Amino acid sequence: MARIPTAELSRYLLSGQINRQGCLRLRRTPFLPRRPPCHNIRPLSTTTPPTSPAVVVVPLRKQLKDQAKALKSSGSSPRKKKKNSDNQTVPGWELTVGIEIHAQLNTSRKLFSPALVPESSLEEKPNTHVSPFDLAIPGSQPLFQPDTLIPAVRAALALNCEIEPVSYFDRKHYFHWDQPAGYQITQFYHPFARHGKIVLYSRDGIAAEDGDRIEVGIQQVQMEQDTAKTLAQPGGVNWLDFNRVGVPLIEIITRPEIHHPATAAALVRKVQMLLGAVDACTSGLEAGGLRADVNVSVRRPGEDKKLGQRTEIKNLSSFKAVEDAIIAERDRQIAVLEAGGTVAGETRGWSLGGTETRRLRGKEGEVDYRYMPDPDLGAVVIGKDLVEFLGRSMGVLPDEEVEGLMGRYGLTAKDAMALMLLDEGGRVEYFYEVLGELEGRLGGEGKGEGSYALLAANWCLHELGKLTEGEDAEPRTGLVTEFVAAGDLAAILYHLHRRKITAKTAKALLWGVFNCEVAPGGVTDAIERGGLWFQELSEEEYAMLADKVVEGEEGVLAEFLRFKQGKSKGYPQGKLMFLVGKMMKMGPEQNLDPASVKRVLGERIEGVYLPQLEGEEK
Incomplete structure (x- = not known):
């Protein structure tokens, strides 16, 4: 058979156009009925037809609120349930949870092709960041991009893992329209990192039943490629955007050592914070750069020696969803077992604002995926010198950072954690910048470091937040710290700390800076012009x-x-x-x-x- 031109294959894969000449012609046979063409799956073109509705991206928080309102207005709102803090255990039953976290690596190239990783799936045109290998064009070969190793190793070191000097890639076979090749390349048998651990403290939000500290083991961390993005459209139509195919991921697999839902959510939050601190991940859970799957099982601790039959809940998109879904699935399994039934091994789903998990499909096992070593990829060899260099250059990790904020500056554990988590770590950097500017202005006038550090932390956390969260807040695109320079906030706090202006005046100045009514660097001039200096009574x-x-x-x-x-x-x-x-x-x-x-x-x-x-x- 003659070789099919690449352009012809591209038209077939991307547009569904079939050349009916030669071997691609569809023939009727008396014993094999002609298969009708599939119209409900089509690639997403770079131009949207005029009659097609625009895809509206609704923020996660608004989705939750709209669903709660809809339930309330329909009269089907569920009865008030227990607070999660009071629903961590069920008498007579033991919960066991293992977590798989998929995080997108912070790289410019895909894992096995030189195609660029799209910076934003909302802004980039669909199907513009693809290579022949991403589309599984026959004859195309994977080409491992060594740059993807840097953030992957940094992530594994932050999770206290042992880096394997030699690792290999495997093929995980399954057939779905979001995977053009019919298999995903991953590292099932020989991952690049093993035997890690995460230490969680009470300040991380673990369940009270776990005490002040708990360790959770990391079984392995493996590199793998992402799949295409499916966009559901009216009329049973699905559009495919192949920009995401081949985007480099790491999968972090914990050991089944978590026994309380709040601790599971705290672990996902801690992983996100660690990956952000070492610049390994592009974004967090609710922004789509990190996804969590949880495996849930229950057993009677006095009767059962083995763990119960587990089910997997896929693609949880918020910390609250992790905790709520585990509680719902735990209660479902207990009800099934107490009624004399058997828990089926299956994959289940969770809807935002829901109260129950739902069955998606039967649980695939190792045999179903037909794992095999990838014949087109060689071994990944990671030198000891690279590991040592990355270990030395990682900087301060979150636990050490939080201890410093609490010990040196006198912040509470809650405020220290909030600074670390806001803006994916950007808010704590902004705090240090404001503090440095403030220290430079005060010189020897400061009455101890903690006195003005607490003031700076309070304004960085709470007063900045009011600029975008109140009823009078003006909606802006971007982080609030992009509109208030650290030097301007430090100038306001300098005069406030020295009691030269009142707190009310300071807040008005902050609004003025935010709304561009006060020129950059012009805080003191604005006070002079407005006669805002504080003249206190005797x-x-x-x-x-x-x-x-x-x-x-x-x-x-x-x-x-x-x-x-x-x-x-x-x-x-x-x-x-x-x-x-x-x-x-x-x-x-x-x-x-x-x-x-x-x-x-x-x-x-x-x-x-x-x-x-x-x-x-x-």
């Missing part, structure tokens, strides 16, 4: 204002006197804050410092008003 003026506030508040002062005389157990903090609020409203707000107001009121109550009350009682 001690005598504070005292006079406090006397006015306390007039007619004998009942409030009586509460303080009862506490002083031991007739009341708790200090009337609420009464004090009532007086503080009243004083802030009565006085000139632009000249009042809330801390000074609280201090002066406390001193006047203890030193003046209570002695007067005691004298009147006598």
Whole structure:
């Protein structure tokens, strides 16, 4: 048979056009009915027909909210269920979970072809980043791209794995339209990394039942190629975008050593943080750069020596989905076993905002995939010198970073973790930049490092977040830190720390910078032009204002006197804050410092008003 031209094969694979001459002609036979053409699968063209609806990408959070509203309006909203923190165990049953995490490596080339990895599947034109091998064109050969090893090894080292000096690729056979070759190239038998571990702490969000610390083993980390992207369209039509075929992935396989749903979610979150810290992964779970599959089984610990029959839940896209899906599948399996049934080994799915897992297909095993060594690829040899160099150059890992934020700067574990997780690690870098600018401005004026570090952390976490999350927030594309330069925030905090402006003025300046009403580097000029400098009242003026506030508040002062005389157990903090609020409203707000107001009121109550009350009682 004559060789078929590549252009002819391309038309067939990409457009469904068949040359009916020669061996490609479809003939009718009396014993083999002609197969109708398949119209429900077609490649995604670079131009969308005018009549085809545009594909709208809905953010994950909005999907969850819309589904919850739809359930509520339909009257089919499920009964209120337990909080996940109270639903980590079921008496008489033991849960066991193993996790498989697929992460896209941060490389510019695909795993086995020189085609460029698309930077964004939403912005790149479909089917423009493909090579003949990606489309399984006959005669094309895989060409391993050595650059993909760098982020893969860095990821394995961050997971405390042993790097294998020699590893091999295998073919995993299955037939689906998203895999043109009919097999996926992976590393099943001889992966490049083994025997790792992840240490999880209570601050990572593990279940209370696991105590303060738990270790989870990593069985292996293997490289493999991604599949095509399927876009479902109305009318049972599916479009295929082959840009994603061959994109380099690593699959991280844990040992079945997790026994609580919250700990499973914490592990996925920790892996994402580790991969981001060593620049190995392109993006996180909810952005699509990382996907999690969980294997769930249950057993009665006193009766069963072996683990129960496991089921796999595929493609979980958020940390909450990991925890919720495990709880739902655990409860389903327990109900089946308690009813006398048998848990089937199968692959199940999970919908966002759902309450139950659903069956997708029977579970494939090693025999079903017909693993075999890939005959077109040689061994991957990783030198010890490369491993040592990458180990030395990885920098500070998240646990060490969090300990430093807590120990050196006095941050709480919650705030330290939030800084690490926000913007995929970008927010903690921004915090260090702001802190450096602030330290340079303060020089020797700072009253201890922690005093202004906590102020900077609070604004980097909370005040910046208000710019895009409140009702008055303006929607922007990009990270909030891209609109507020670290130097401008440091200038605001410098004047606030030195009590030259009020907190209200500082927040107004931050909004001004964010909305481009304050020129870059022009914070101090804006304060000068607006006459925003804080001119605080004197001690005598504070005292006079406090006397006015306390007039007619004998009942409030009586509460303080009862506490002083031991007739009341708790200090009337609420009464004090009532007086503080009243004083802030009565006085000139632009000249009042809330801390000074609280201090002066406390001193006047203890030193003046209570002695007067005691004298009147006598």
